[in-house]
Amino acid sequence: MTDSVVKYLRCPKCASVIRQIDNQKSLLCDGAKRHCYDIAASGYVNLSPEHSGGGDSKGAVRSRADFLDSGAYAPVLKTIAETLGKYLPDGGCVIDAGCGEGYYSCGIAERGYAVLGFDLSKEAVLSASKRARREGRAETLFAVSSVYSLPVGNGVASAVVNIFAPCVEAEYCRVLKEGGLLLVAYAGEDHLLGMKRAMYEKVYANEERADMPKEMKLLEEVSVKYLLRLEDKQRICDLFTMTPYYWRTSPTDREKLEALSELETEIDIKIAVYRKEGKT
Numbered sequence: 001m002t003d004s005v006v007k008y009l010r011c012p013k014c015a016s017v018i019r020q021i022d023n024q025k026s027l028l029c030d031g032a033k034r035h036c037y038d039i040a041a042s043g044y045v046n047l048s049p050e051h052s053g054g055g056d057s058k059g060a061v062r063s064r065a066d067f068l069d070s071g072a073y074a075p076v077l078k079t080i081a082e083t084l085g086k087y088l089p090d091g092g093c094v095i096d097a098g099c100g101e102g103y104y105s106c107g108i109a110e111r112g113y114a115v116l117g118f119d120l121s122k123e124a125v126l127s128a129s130k131r132a133r134r135e136g137r138a139e140t141l142f143a144v145s146s147v148y149s150l151p152v153g154n155g156v157a158s159a160v161v162n163i164f165a166p167c168v169e170a171e172y173c174r175v176l177k178e179g180g181l182l183l184v185a186y187a188g189e190d191h192l193l194g195m196k197r198a199m200y201e202k203v204y205a206n207e208e209r210a211d212m213p214k215e216m217k218l219l220e221e222v223s224v225k226y227l228l229r230l231e232d233k234q235r236i237c238d239l240f241t242m243t244p245y246y247w248r249t250s251p252t253d254r255e256k257l258e259a260l261s262e263l264e265t266e267i268d269i270k271i272a273v274y275r276k277e278g279k280t
Helices: 058-069 074-087 103-109 122-135 169-175 193-199 233-241 251-258
Strands: 018-021 026-029 036-038 093-097 114-119 140-144 157-163 176-187 217-230 263-275
Touching: 058 103, 058 122, 058 233, 074 103, 074 157, 074 176, 074 217, 074 263, 093 103, 093 169, 103 114, 103 122, 103 140, 103 157, 114 122, 122 140, 157 169, 169 176, 193 233, 193 251, 193 263, 217 233, 233 251, 233 263
Parallel strands: 093 114, 093 157, 114 140, 157 176
Antiparallel strands: 018 026, 026 036, 176 263, 217 263
């Protein structure tokens, strides 16, 4: 991480400005109590006030990273980056709220944006920081933090991207500049229908999200749709592991999917673009 991204941070305990010290091994706030946060060897920092565990496990993070590295969701990243470029052609600070293992964060940083990624999972943030170093993304910063209380200042971000994570409109509006953008990526009606058909007797279309912004101005909605064919048992397992179905599928239905050596399923992802205008 560089000072050019650290400057956006605020102490999660007292909201004071944060700066790097000790040869970039720690972060120290300017508040009266001088709260200090160690930077891990891999480059991430824990800015969760409770310092508690949570989020995806190491195995789940590894499965997601392997699946995304295969290029299966490359069209999704491409569309998100192109949409950002359409509205923010001159770069800026982008917050990835719920960044996971950093696939989208680093892909956005590649386009010239300064990116701050936050996730509740220490394992995910660790993976993201390693990815950033591997890809040479110096203008990134990854930290453990809840998306409900981001450790950044008011009105600092040009955009927030929210990809398959809780959408917290009030908090995202707090960190966005006036005129700033919020990109929400979520499952469309037909997303992963093929995978669900392989497991369940009754298959239902995905429902509309209940946490979409209500006060911000909707600028456009973009759809990413294609058929994904997987011809490897491990890739099928990786896809399943990174979905909510992993936690609510019975062992019997799970075995149906694990028996497959190939799978064809629909990818249907919606990207909704909102703008912060006036009071929200």
